Every structure is written in C-alpha cells, then in structure tokens.
Amino acid sequence: MRKAVKGIGLCALAFPLLGMATVDLQSPHVPGELIIKLKDGVNVSRFTENKGLGAQWSKSYHVGFGELVHIKVSDKADLGKTISNIASMEGVQYVEPNYIYTVGNPIHHNNFVSQGEDSPLAPNDPRFGQLWGLNNTGNNSPDGSRGVAGADIQAFRAWDISKGDRRVKVAIIDTGIDYNHEDIKANMWTNEAEANGKAGVDDDKNGYIDDVHGYDFANKDGDPLDGHGHGTHCSGTIGAVHDNGIGVAGVMANVTMVGVKFLTDAGSGTTADAVLAIDYATKLDVDIMSNSWGGGGRSEALFDAIKRASDKGILFVAAAGNSSSDNDQTPNYPSNYEAPNVVAVAAHTNGDGLASFSSYGQRTVHVAAPGHKILSTVTNNGYDVYSGTSMATPHVSGVLGLLLSKEGGLTVAEVKERLLRTSEPIRAYRKKTISGGRINAYNLLTNTRPVSREPDPSAWHVVRLEKKFETDHPYLHGQNVAREFVVPGAKYVRARIKRYDLESGYDFLKVTGKARNEIESMSGAGADYVTDFVDGDTLRLEFTSDSSVSKWGFLVEELEAVLE
Numbered sequence: 159m160r161k162a163v164k165g166i167g168l169c170a171l172a173f174p175l176l177g178m179a180t181v182d183l184q185s186p187h188v189p190g191e192l193i194i195k196l197k198d199g200v201n202v203s204r205f206t207e208n209k210g211l212g213a214q215w216s217k218s219y220h221v222g223f224g225e226l227v228h229i230k231v232s233d234k235a236d237l238g239k240t241i242s243n244i245a246s247m248e249g250v251q252y253v254e255p256n257y258i259y260t261v262g263n264p265i266h267h268n269n270f271v272s273q274g275e276d277s278p279l280a281p282n283d284p285r286f287g288q289l290w291g292l293n294n295t296g297n298n299s300p301d302g303s304r305g306v307a308g309a310d311i312q313a314f315r316a317w318d319i320s321k322g323d324r325r326v327k328v329a330i331i332d333t334g335i336d337y338n339h340e341d342i343k344a345n346m347w348t349n350e351a352e353a354n355g356k357a358g359v360d361d362d363k364n365g366y367i368d369d370v371h372g373y374d375f376a377n378k379d380g381d382p383l384d385g386h387g388h389g390t391h392c393s394g395t396i397g398a399v400h401d402n403g404i405g406v407a408g409v410m411a412n413v414t415m416v417g418v419k420f421l422t423d424a425g426s427g428t429t430a431d432a433v434l435a436i437d438y439a440t441k442l443d444v445d446i447m448s449n450s451w452g453g454g455g456r457s458e459a460l461f462d463a464i465k466r467a468s469d470k471g472i473l474f475v476a477a478a479g480n481s482s483s484d485n486d487q488t489p490n491y492p493s494n495y496e497a498p499n500v501v502a503v504a505a506h507t508n509g510d511g512l513a514s515f516s517s518y519g520q521r522t523v524h525v526a527a528p529g530h531k532i533l534s535t536v537t538n539n540g541y542d543v544y545s546g547t548s549m550a551t552p553h554v555s556g557v558l559g560l561l562l563s564k565e566g567g568l569t570v571a572e573v574k575e576r577l578l579r580t581s582e583p584i585r586a587y588r589k590k591t592i593s594g595g596r597i598n599a600y601n602l603l604t605n606t607r608p609v610s611r612e613p614d615p616s617a618w619h620v621v622r623l624e625k626k627f628e629t630d631h632p633y634l635h636g637q638n639v640a641r642e643f644v645v646p647g648a649k650y651v652r653a654r655i656k657r658y659d660l661e662s663g664y665d666f667l668k669v670t671g672k673a674r675n676e677i678e679s680m681s682g683a684g685a686d687y688v689t690d691f692v693d694g695d696t697l698r699l700e701f702t703s704d705s706s707v708s709k710w711g712f713l714v715e716e717l718e719a720v721l722e
Contacts, residue, residue, distance in 0.1 A: 257454025291528025394535030409556025505529025550614030
C-alpha cells in the first residue's frame with residue numbers, strides 16, 4: 159500500500175511572501191502548477207493573459223467558488239520566482255503550489271487467523287466477530303493477537319439507542335467507493351434525477367453530469383468507482399449493511415454514503431481536486447465529510463474550502479497521519495487546520511494503546527479510535543485488513559453519524575464539545591489527544607461524561623533523589639539500564655527530567671509503573687520535562703540505546719508525588 163509520490167516541485171524551499179502565509183515548496187506538489195486566490199471583483203483574464211511573469215501559461219480554469227484560479231505554467235519556469243511575481247501583483251490574495259495528497263500509506267495485512275467469536279447481540283454478518291473495533295472480546299483481532307476486552311467503541315450499547323438513519327448523509331472523500339459492493343450498495347446515495355435521466359446530461363442542473371452516486375474529480379467524470387480499495391474500506395467501516403448474511407457490519411446500519419473521489423486509483427490527488435471535492439460535498443449539504451488522506455503543505459485554498467463546509471454546519475473528520483509524529487510540533491494537513499468543524503483522529507490498537515504508526519497531538523488531535531488491523535470491505539466484493547489512522551477516521555465519522563441520527567440539529571461546536579467530554583479517558587492517550595481518551599459511542603449518544611481521574615494539580619510534592627539517575631555524557635552504545643523508585647504512601651508518582659538529549663527515534667527513556675506497563679516513552683531532546691504519572695507508589699525509568707549515534711543522555715534529580 160506504500161505508493162511512490164511523483165511530482166516533487168521545482169524548488170525545495172519555503173519563503174514568506176509580502177506578509178502572506180509562508181509558501182511551502184518542500185512538500186510534494188505538481189511541477190509547474192499553481193493555485194491563485196483573487197480578491198473580490200478582480201478579472202481572471204488579467205492574470206492568464208499577462209506575459210510579463212516569466213512563464214508561459216498552458217491552461218487556466220476556475221476552482222472552487224469562482225475565486226480561485228488553477229494554472230499551469232511552463233515546466234521550465236522557476237516556480238519560486240513565478241510565485242513571487244504573482245504574489246506582488248495587485249488583486250492577488252495568495253498564491254501557492256498545487257500540493258499532492260495521498261491515502262497516507264496504510265498498512266495492508268495478509269494474515270487472517272481468527273474468525274472471532276459469535277455474540278447473541280451481533281448482527282448475522284458472518285465476519286462481524288473479527289470487528290474488534292466494534293466489540294473487543296480480547297481475542298478477536300483478525301490475526302488472532304490478544305487485546306483488551308472492552309477497548310472498542312461500545313457498539314452494542316450504542317445500537318440499543320440508534321443504528322443510524324438514511325437521512326444522515328456522509329461524504330467519503332477518498333479514492334471513490336465500489337458502489338456495487340454487496341455489503342455497501344444498499345447504503346449508497348443515488349441521485350434519482352441523474353439515475354433516471356439521460357446519459358451525458360446534467361439532469362438535476364447542479365453543474366455535474368451523471369453524478370449518480372457522487373463524482374470523480376480525479377478523472378473529471380460522474381463515476382466515483384473505486385479502483386484502489388482504500389475508499390471502499392473506509393466506507394465499509396462507516397456503513398456496511400447489517401443483517402444481510404454476508405461480510406461485515408458498519409458502525410451505522412442505516413446511512414447515506416456519497417462517493418466523492420479526488421484521489422486517483424494510485425492513491426494520490428491534488429489541492430485543486432480536493433477543493434472541488436469538498437465544495438461538491440458542501441453543495442450536496444452532507445452532514446459529515448470523512449477524510450482519510452493527508453500530506454502536502456499548508457494550503458489556504460484547502461483551508462478556505464473546509465471553512466465553507468464549516469459555515470454550513472458540516473463536520474470534517476480527518477486522519478491525524480501515520481508518521482508517528484507529534485502534530486503539535488510538525489503539522490499534518492488537513493487534520494491540523496484550525497477550522498471549527500475539523501475533528502482529528504489518532505489510531506489505537508486492540509490492546510488499548512496508541513498504534514506505533516499513529517501521529518498524535520495533545521493540542522491538535524481530538525480523539526483516538528480503532529485503527530489497527532481493521533477488517534472491512536474492499537473492491538470487487540472483497541474484504542481485507544488494513545491499519546492506519548485512515549481506518550480510525552471512519553469509526554469516528556460513523557459514531558458522529560449515530561449522534562446526528564439521534565439528535566439532529568446539533569451545531570458543529572456542540573458536537574465537538576460532546577465528543578471530547580464523552581470520550582473514555584485512558585492513560586495511553588492522556589498526553590496524546592485533546593480529549594485524553596478514545597471514542598465511546600454509548601457515552602456520546604447518552605451524553606455520559608466520565609469523571610476525570612486527574613490528580614489535583616496543587617497536591618504534587620517534590621521528592622529529591624538521594625542519588626540522581628543519569629547516563630554518561632555522552633552515553634554508551636547498546637545500553638539497557640533501569641532504576642525503580644518507591645515513594646512510600648504515594649498515590650501518584652511522576653519524574654521531572656532536568657534534561658534529556660537522545661537520538662530521536664532510536665534511543666528511548668521509558669516510564670513504567672509497578673506492573674511494567676508503559677506510561678510514556680521519550681526520545682529526542684527536552685529540558686525540565688515532567689513525565690506522565692503512574693498510579694501507586696512505584697515508578698520505573700528504563701533507558702535503551704542502539705549501536706549507532708550517542709548524544710548527551712539524560713539527568714533526573716527529582717520526582718513528584720501525590721500522597722494518600
């Protein structure tokens with residue numbers, strides 16, 4: 159599932175333009191293609207006919223709501239200079255490269271071992287027993303790996319309240335949908351005017367010809383059929399039909415899914431097409447947009463499109479990314495946009511931990527959801543197991559769809575506040591997401607808000623170590639050293655690390671509790687850093703280094719504790 163990204167831009171730099179946002183030419187983008195936002199009332203032709211920009215225009219057409227122009231300049235043009243020249247012209251609000259987005263390199267698993275366990279509460283779909291994200295029994299991962307029972311979205315309890323509603327419309331903005339799939343087709347959107355009209359005619363006068371089940375902006379036609387599989391996999395998690403005696407079941411038994419394709423069958427697409435796709439879904443007045451894709455630099459054109467959806471009260475659920483990185487420090491788009499309607503999703507495992515590949519962010523990622531070894535539909539009536547935040551995102555889209563089925567009319571702000579407050583607080587996600595937890599459909603539908611188990615911030619006491627814990631400076635190769643600290647009478651304990659400087663991604667300082675359960679893992683560099691806390695009176699620090707680069711190391715002189 160890892161696709162090579164073609165079309166890296168002509169320059170590799172980022173620079174500010176006349177007070178505008180920084181233009182990023184380091185991120186993948188289409189060579190020679192630019193998107194220009196014009197100020198109100200500016201004539202497009204003055205730009206496309208201008209001969210003094212040091213570039214040969216090869217095509218020009220409107221994107222979005224008529225204010226954007228997507229142009230192709232000569233491949234021989236210096237893109238950086240062309241951007242600077244255009245940005246200096248009167249009437250230009252911003253100019254940026256046409257960035258490239260991808261399906262985010264989800265992991266494809268070929269191993270099917272477990273058939274799961276039957277439950278009297280389950281629909282009669284034969285592979286439901288493998289859907290640990292809906293009902294985690296502790297041993298029903300598709301590969302047979304052990305998990306934590308109950309670490310799921312609490313589907314059975316939620317379905318006692320709502321199984322969805324066909325009036326809720328979800329746009330899957332992706333590689334398309336196999337709308338002929340036996341487990342999906344009954345929940346597909348059908349544009350009756352186009353389905354019963356003439357081929358090649360815009361029967362419903364919405365500006366798109368033959369958009370029966372959606373639209374394909376990658377190939378500019380009315381057929382969003384998935385030739386990749388990724389979009390179909392996401393769609394099955396949201397809305398695979400229940401109780402039809404085949405395959406799997408989605409989070410929503412009843413939903414209307416719209417295929418909005420802008421990613422090609424190779425799994426990549428551009429800003430220009432993403433903007434068109436979002437605007438199309440906005441025009442259809444969908445309730446939720448599910449977006450399991452990312453990449454590219456920060457695009458103001460894409461941000462504007464998402465805000466237009468927000469203005470219409472449409473939720474924009476987005477994958478946090480699969481780069482194992484902190485999105486607070488290294489933004490991931492579109493999940494990092496500050497639009498009110500964006501919900502950023504991390505992936506967790508059946509063992510109730512953050513997936514190793516998942517990006518995270520205490521300030522930028524809202525919630526975790528099942529995203530590791532997820533079975534769902536793929537093209538040609540198939541089923542397969544993928545991992546990625548791409549798989550976590552449709553779980554959240556589906557759960558939010560259940561909420562809107564039960565309580566229509568909620569605002570974007572109300573939905574997001576409720577999502578955060580009803581998430582199940584789990585230590586593994588405490589410093590990784592805004593909510594500090596994972597999605598819980600039952601809590602969301604009933605507005606049940608778990609009580610925070612956070613220690614009183616004013617109750618921490620400093621515990622000075624008699625003997626400081628540190629490495630050599632620099633530390634040695636191939637080390638594995640640990641030290642256990644006991645604070646008698648403590649209810650919670652945490653460490654204050656005066657300094658750490660470790661080879662990022664290779665050497666680690668881990669925090670565990672008495673049961674050796676990992677609480678936090680640090681790599682890279684930091685100073686005066688307070689770790690997450692462990693329950694009880696015992697905290698353990700373990701340091702491991704590989705056989706290559708050695709840096710300064712770490713130094714711990716103090717603990718902090720809350721006493722009983």
